[in-house]
Amino acid sequence: MSASQALTLALANFDRHMPFFLGWLPEAEGFHLKALDVGMHPPGRDGGDRHGRMLRDREFDIAEVSLASYIMAKARGAAFTAVPVFPRRLFSANHIYVSERSGIRSPADLRGRRVAIRGWQVSLSVLAKGDLKSRHGVDWRDIHWRVEGAEQVAFNDARLPVQAMPQGATGAQWLQSGQVDAFIDPKPPRAILEGQGGVRLLFADQRAECLAYFNERRCFPAMHVLAIKHEVAERFPALPAYLLHAWDDAQAKTRQLYEDYAYTAMPLGRLAWQQSQRDFGDQLYPAGLAANRANLHWFIEYLVDQALLAEPFAVEGLFHPSVLRS
Incomplete structure (x- = not known):
């Protein structure tokens, strides 16, 4: 059996990321993910400044980074690609x-x-x-x-x-x-x-x-995206599709955990989860380009209007070619 290469994945420590930190993921051939708890403000177990350590220092193989900063870096030709997985969303x-x-x-x-x-x-x-x-x-x-x-x-x-x-x-x-x-x-x-x-x-x-x-x-606005160093994606061509699969698998496991009243420290946490599902559905963190195209389109328009991009950047240009039909 060939050796499996550990690929570092820097994430914030959120409930939807627990399967990554636990190593509770689908198997992949030739590589496996080593999740690091890297925060911003405050830092996580493995430090802070996650965006800078990836976009500036290229420290990780894969990392959750600012969507705005990633688009700006990509438009300037930075050697990164991404998959349409958006780990942080905010109103x-x-x-x-x-x-x-x-x-x-x-x-x-x-x-x-x-x-x-x-x-x-x-x-x-x-x-x-x-x-x-x-x-x-x-x-x-x-x-x-x-x-x-x-x-x-x-x-x-x-x-x-x-x-x-x-x-x-x-x-x-x-x-x-x-x-x-x-x-x-x-x-x-x-x-x-x-x-x-x-x-x-x-x-x-x-x-x-x-x-x-x-x-x-009809969306919970995306704030972060999963970026991959270009050379890592080239070395492991199955990695982009695997990340989409692993994300969907982790979200299904996270949703299942909320079926237990004792999952959170809140006595009525499950009731809050049920209300959230009634209000927003149970797919607030969808992966894939099709489900996020509209959100990305108007977010890029925001960047252009705010003088952060000189001109619109094609949505397809943000992601690895192997996942454009996702």
């Missing part, structure tokens, strides 16, 4: 926080205001800016943006209404102190989540706003 309505002192009550009130974000190309930032413009008529050009950190893929456009925050400053701190009026972040600190310092969500009824979004666009 922007859950991540826009405002100060009670600001008097902001609706998206329209953001015009002319100071809004902090982690980075201009952070996928959640791209989504929120695009959603505010396309769904609420609030053009990102009419907002004064404050950016907290460095960008994963370097770019510079003096036309953008963006001001860098001093090193060490955070959007969360500035929101609570009144230095900005709003704050958009994929994983805000607990103080923001708990509404400390007179902070609240822009959309008071999160549930209704997210349901309306889902019913309009």
Whole structure:
């Protein structure tokens, strides 16, 4: 029997990824996956800065990376490919926080205001800016943006209404102190989540706003994608299709685990799972190009509009040729 090559796979530590960390996956010939718990903020067991360590340092064979940064890197000819697997998805309505002192009550009130974000190309930032413009008529050009950190893929456009925050400053701190009026972040600190310092969500009824979004666009917006180093995909031609199969298998196992009332620490966790299925169905993380094409198309339009891409990038160009019919 030939030896099996271990391929490193950097993922965040989420429930839908547990089969990867447990090695509870379909068998493959010639390789197997070694899942690493690599976070962003905060780090995981195997460290942080997952996006940079893949896109900049090429440290892993396969990694969950920012969809926006991956598209930008790919458009510049970076030696990566990907499969249409999107491990992290978010609704922007859950991540826009405002100060009670600001008097902001609706998206329209953001015009002319100071809004902090982690980075201009952070996928959640791209989504929120695009959603505010396309769904609420609030053009990102009419907002004064404050950016907290460095960008994963370097770019510079003096036309953008963006001001860098001093090193060490955070959007969360500035929101609570009144230095900005709003704050958009994929994983805000607990103080923001708990509404400390007179902070609240822009959309008071999160549930209704997210349901309306889902019913309009029929998707849970993709934020991350599984990227593969080009030479790894070339060496293991069966790998892209295997990743799609392994993802679908892992999702089926994850859904099955929620049938047990004791699976989560929440006594009513199964009831919450059932309600989620009634609201959104049980395929919120579909793999494959067909199921995600529309989402990718308008996300790329957001990138072009926000000066992160010079021109539209073909959806097919993002993925390995072997999975384009998925």
